[in-house]
Amino acid sequence: MEKDKFSLKEGNTPLVKAIKIPFYLNNNIELYFKREDKNPNGTWIDRYVNKKIESIMLKNSEGILAYGHSREFITSLASYTARLGVNLYLFVSKKEYENYNFSMFLVFDLKIIVVDGEKKDIINHLKKIESIYPLNYVEYYEDNDVIENLMFEVENEIEKVDYVFMNIDKNNTIYYNILYDYFNKKNIKFIGVTLDENISKEKKITLIENYEVEIAYQSLLKNEGIIATKEIAICFAGVDNYDKTMGFEENSNVLQILKKDNTQTLKKIYNSMRIDLNISTIDIGYDNFLEILKLKKIEV
Numbered sequence: 001m002e003k004d005k006f007s008l009k010e011g012n013t014p015l016v017k018a019i020k021i022p023f024y025l026n027n028n029i030e031l032y033f034k035r036e037d038k039n040p041n042g043t044w045i046d047r048y049v050n051k052k053i054e055s056i057m058l059k060n061s062e063g064i065l066a067y068g069h070s071r072e073f074i075t076s077l078a079s080y081t082a083r084l085g086v087n088l089y090l091f092v093s094k095k096e097y098e099n100y101n102f103s104m105f106l107v108f109d110l111k112i113i114v115v116d117g118e119k120k121d122i123i124n125h126l127k128k129i130e131s132i133y134p135l136n137y138v139e140y141y142e143d144n145d146v147i148e149n150l151m152f153e154v155e156n157e158i159e160k161v162d163y164v165f166m167n168i169d170k171n172n173t174i175y176y177n178i179l180y181d182y183f184n185k186k187n188i189k190f191i192g193v194t195l196d197e198n199i200s201k202e203k204k205i206t207l208i209e210n211y212e213v214e215i216a217y218q219s220l221l222k223n224e225g226i227i228a229t230k231e232i233a234i235c236f237a238g239v240d241n242y243d244k245t246m247g248f249e250e251n252s253n254v255l256q257i258l259k260k261d262n263t264q265t266l267k268k269i270y271n272s273m274r275i276d277l278n279i280s281t282i283d284i285g286y287d288n289f290l291e292i293l294k295l296k297k298i299e300v
Contacts, residue, residue, distance in 0.1 A: 049076040049138070053084070056136040063087035065126045065137040067119070068096055073140055078110050089135070091115055091122050 056064060066077055068090055081088040089111045097114045115122055123139075130137045 046076045046080075049073070049080055052138050053077075053080050053086070056138070057084070057086070059136065060134070061086075061136045062134045063089060063136075065089050065091065065129060065135050067123055067126060067140065068092040070140070077138060082110075087111065089113055091126060093117060093119070093122060 053064070064077065064081055064086060066074065066088065068074055074090060077088055078090075091113045092115075094114055094116065097112070115125070117125070126137045129135060
């Protein structure tokens with residue numbers, strides 16, 4: 001029998017200690033746990049789930065109800081509730097149960113309840129249960145919940161920001177207007193950029209080309225009255241593929257913004273380049289879902 005291979009994503013396993021080798025359950029499930037040096041605070045979904053669970057625990061809840069929306073969401077719920085010793089009841093429809101791979105939940109004490117009905121019916125049923133029993137329903141994040149959760153983490157820092165650039169793709173256009181309104185209320189200039197021509201036409205967002213990022217951002221900064229030298233380029237590439245994606249050589253004189261925490265690296269660049277802009281990352285996304293760059297003037 002071919003093994004089911006499941007890798008617990010970084011940040012989703014606060015319960016278990018990282019190990020470097022896989023082990024097996026029931027001889028057909030292969031599990032790889034996260035490395036200890038990877039994202040110890042979890043993804044933003046983890047932080048969202050943790051915040052929800054903490055508020056529920058203050059109510060002396062005897063258990064948590066959830067609907068099986070997404071693999072990552074339920075994995076976070078399962079791991080955090082298991083660590084706290086809290087009962088988690090996952091409700092799914094018969095159709096979802098047949099198509100869903102629940103093998104990953106065997107490492108957690110998760111109760112799966114299969115019921116008749118569609119998503120809307122099941123959620124209404126959960127809310128009814130919540131009103132009768134000392135159990136609490138954790139809702140899957142909706143648009144406003146996402147923004148609220150992302151922003152509460154950076155609320156103190158965001159007040160110091162003058163400009164925010166957002167890289168927009170087909171996965172996060174839904175949040176553009178919400179974020180635009182959020183920053184507009186705070187009198188912060190919000191600038192959207194995209195590599196997708198269709199998005200650019202639809203949303204009237206600045207279109208940039210992969211190999212012209214340096215020029216494009218210089219132009220944007222200049223239009224905003226910010227002086228940027230040729231050595232300064234801002235890009236949204238990931239850690240592993242930035243040179244291939246953006247066309248920059250690894251040793252080029254370019255300020256590269258990475259997704260992971262690179263505060264020390266940035267400080268070294270500041271000192272060596274003596275630039276008059278402080279460019280840093282607010283990492284409130286996952287897998288290029290959402291990244292916001294904040295710019296503020298500093299004394300060098």
